[in-house]
Amino acid sequence: MSLKTRFLTLMALLILVAGSASWLAYQSLSESIIESWGRQVTEIQVRYDSARLLSSLEREIALARQLARAPSLLAWANTPEDEALQAKALSELENFRSGFGDKSYFVALTKNNHYYFNNAQNEYADNQFRYVLKADSPDDAWFFQLVEEGRDFHLNVNPDVNLGVTKLWIDVLVRSEEGEIVAMVGTGLNLDRFLQDIVDIGQKGITTLFADYNGAIQLYRDRNYIDFGSIIKPEGQKKTVDLLVDDQQDKQQILGMLALLKKQGAAPGVVESGFVTVNGKKHLAGVAYLSSIGWFEVTLLDLSVLVPKSYFWPLGLVFLVALLTTLAIFHWILQSRVLKPVTCLEEAVHRVREGRYDLPYLPKPDNEIGRLADHFEKMTDRVRRHTEELEGRVAQRTEQLHLQARTDSLTSLKNRRGLDESMHELIARAEREPISFALLWLDVDHFKAINDDFGHQTGDDVLNRVALWLRAAVRPYEQVGRWGGDEFVVLMSPCEDGSAEATAERIRETIARESKHTGTPLTVSIGIYYAKPGEGIDTLLHNADQALYRAKAQGRNCVAQLLTDNVNPS
Numbered sequence: 001m002s003l004k005t006r007f008l009t010l011m012a013l014l015i016l017v018a019g020s021a022s023w024l025a026y027q028s029l030s031e032s033i034i035e036s037w038g039r040q041v042t043e044i045q046v047r048y049d050s051a052r053l054l055s056s057l058e059r060e061i062a063l064a065r066q067l068a069r070a071p072s073l074l075a076w077a078n079t080p081e082d083e084a085l086q087a088k089a090l091s092e093l094e095n096f097r098s099g100f101g102d103k104s105y106f107v108a109l110t111k112n113n114h115y116y117f118n119n120a121q122n123e124y125a126d127n128q129f130r131y132v133l134k135a136d137s138p139d140d141a142w143f144f145q146l147v148e149e150g151r152d153f154h155l156n157v158n159p160d161v162n163l164g165v166t167k168l169w170i171d172v173l174v175r176s177e178e179g180e181i182v183a184m185v186g187t188g189l190n191l192d193r194f195l196q197d198i199v200d201i202g203q204k205g206i207t208t209l210f211a212d213y214n215g216a217i218q219l220y221r222d223r224n225y226i227d228f229g230s231i232i233k234p235e236g237q238k239k240t241v242d243l244l245v246d247d248q249q250d251k252q253q254i255l256g257m258l259a260l261l262k263k264q265g266a267a268p269g270v271v272e273s274g275f276v277t278v279n280g281k282k283h284l285a286g287v288a289y290l291s292s293i294g295w296f297e298v299t300l301l302d303l304s305v306l307v308p309k310s311y312f313w314p315l316g317l318v319f320l321v322a323l324l325t326t327l328a329i330f331h332w333i334l335q336s337r338v339l340k341p342v343t344c345l346e347e348a349v350h351r352v353r354e355g356r357y358d359l360p361y362l363p364k365p366d367n368e369i370g371r372l373a374d375h376f377e378k379m380t381d382r383v384r385r386h387t388e389e390l391e392g393r394v395a396q397r398t399e400q401l402h403l404q405a406r407t408d409s410l411t412s413l414k415n416r417r418g419l420d421e422s423m424h425e426l427i428a429r430a431e432r433e434p435i436s437f438a439l440l441w442l443d444v445d446h447f448k449a450i451n452d453d454f455g456h457q458t459g460d461d462v463l464n465r466v467a468l469w470l471r472a473a474v475r476p477y478e479q480v481g482r483w484g485g486d487e488f489v490v491l492m493s494p495c496e497d498g499s500a501e502a503t504a505e506r507i508r509e510t511i512a513r514e515s516k517h518t519g520t521p522l523t524v525s526i527g528i529y530y531a532k533p534g535e536g537i538d539t540l541l542h543n544a545d546q547a548l549y550r551a552k553a554q555g556r557n558c559v560a561q562l563l564t565d566n567v568n569p570s
């Protein structure tokens with residue numbers, strides 16, 4: 001895996017880990033903020049809903065209580081058969097009727113169980129007596145139950161089968177001076193309008209409901225959940241608030257909140273709250289006890305509606321964009337400041353390793369890698385110069401050795417090897433183009449005697465002088481060498497017929513003449529051989545040697561030629 005891939009993978013992993021940790025921390029923090037905010041909102045909402053209910057009921061309840069204390073009503077309730085008292089009481093009731101919000105009232109007398117009612121349309125004027133309540137009738141059980149419980153004030157939602165109406169009833173007991181319950185009075189409020197005004201107020205995500213002292217649902221936007229006639233139902237058959245929540249733990253929690261508030265009694269403004277699941281969605285439930293009417297107010301806040309998850313999408317988007325931007329910036333910095341310089345440096349090192357000093361362009365960021373590239377560039381330049389210098393020296397030395405290997409150390413003429421190579425070149429050239437060349441083989445006469453008479457050093461001096469005279473006697477481009485001992489060779493090319501003899505003669509004369517000026521006069525014998533096409537080096541040497549042999553045989557200090565197709569001496 002390349003450095004770049006490793007870096008980017010590591011970076012992405014680190015960002016993901018850090019991002020996930022931040023996200024979890026954010027989730028936890030936001031949840032606790034939402035929870036704390038939700039509880040405050042719930043409290044406010046509960047108090048607000050409670051206040052709305054109480055404000056709409058208080059006047060009605062106060063009026064009902066006032067009616068319950070009316071002397072005319074009390075007098076009639078004590079003596080129901082007294083028609084005068086009845087007329088007076090009903091007149092009083094009619095006065096109160098116009099005061100009630102629903103413009104209706106009811107009276108039920110405990111002594112004869114007579115039930116009186118009149119409505120907004122004054123439908124039952126002078127005919128307020130509606131029916132007789134029967135203790136054994138389930139429809140009338142509410143009356144007998146309330147009287148038996150002896151609660152002076154009660155609210156309930158109940159259908160009146162006889163009247164064909166379902167209302168929120170305000171029931172107030174009428175007691176005689178002795179405390180005996182003699183009647184029940186009150187009014188009924190239009191349930192639909194009440195639900196519409198107080199309960200189903202159309203705030204999204206907020207559900208308001210009211211439950212009675214036992215937790216039975218009294219006011220709720222869904223009528224199917226309302227526990228009508230709750231007063232007469234035995235425990236266990238009531239539609240209580242826990243019906244709204246899904247699991248058993250939540251049911252216990254919400255009922256526990258009701259029990260706790262009931263225990264705390266009349267402490268105003270106390271709100272209990274907790275999370276419950278309603279229809280599979282998490283809700284924050286707030287509960288308050290309205291001691292003045294003996295009911296509970298329950299508010300359910302759907303947090304997924306009030307604070308939907310979609311609110312956090314921009315945050316996720318910002319996180320994603322930040323992640324990608326960070327990766328892009330990191331990649332750019334990594335690429336320009338680290339990876340590209342390192343890649344170029346690696347390529348440069350590779351080239352130098354292969355002996356190439358033409359470095360590619362090396363980026364030099366202002367960091368350790370840039371400085372490393374700079375050092376490497378300078379180091380390479382130095383190595384290149386050093387290598388070039390060394391190579392120059394080696395080439396020079398090689399050239400020297402090459403020359404040395406082909407030069408006679410005494411005379412500085414070509415040695416046998418040098419002559420050998422020159423002859424090979426001439427033969428090869430003669431195969432390609434029609435050139436002629438000749439070999440002169442020269443030997444100092446009686447050289448041994450010089451050595452013997454004057455010493456080896458003098459012999460060397462003589463050989464040196466012969467070399468100089470030889471060199472001077474031939475054209476500059478003729479190749480002259482010492483074959484060994486006192487034998488010399490001249491390669492003449494191009495060489496027309498006859499020119500070799502002339503040159504040989506000139507050499508012989510020069511040496512004889514010049515040596516006379518030295519303390520050791522000497523002569524040389526020269527053999528000549530003209531090369532023929534196709535002849536190898538051995539043939540050439542052999543034939544030249546034969547020519548020399550002839551010259552020696554002829555008495556020395558002379559020139560002899562070997563003609564291979566005519567072997568007679570010249």
Ligand SMILES: Nc1nc2c(ncn2[C@@H]2O[C@H](COP(=O)(O)OP(=O)(O)OP(=O)(O)O)[C@@H](O)[C@H]2O)c(=O)[nH]1
Nearest residue numbers: 443444445446447448449451456457459460485486
């Ligand atoms: N001083 C000196 N003598 C050498 C060198 N190389 C060979 N000699 C001597 O040269 C002599 C060559 O003698 P030869 O060619 O055999 O005979 P020569 O005396 O020249 O007689 P001819 O050739 O028959 O005229 C020998 O005595 C060698 O020892 C050298 O480099 N320096």
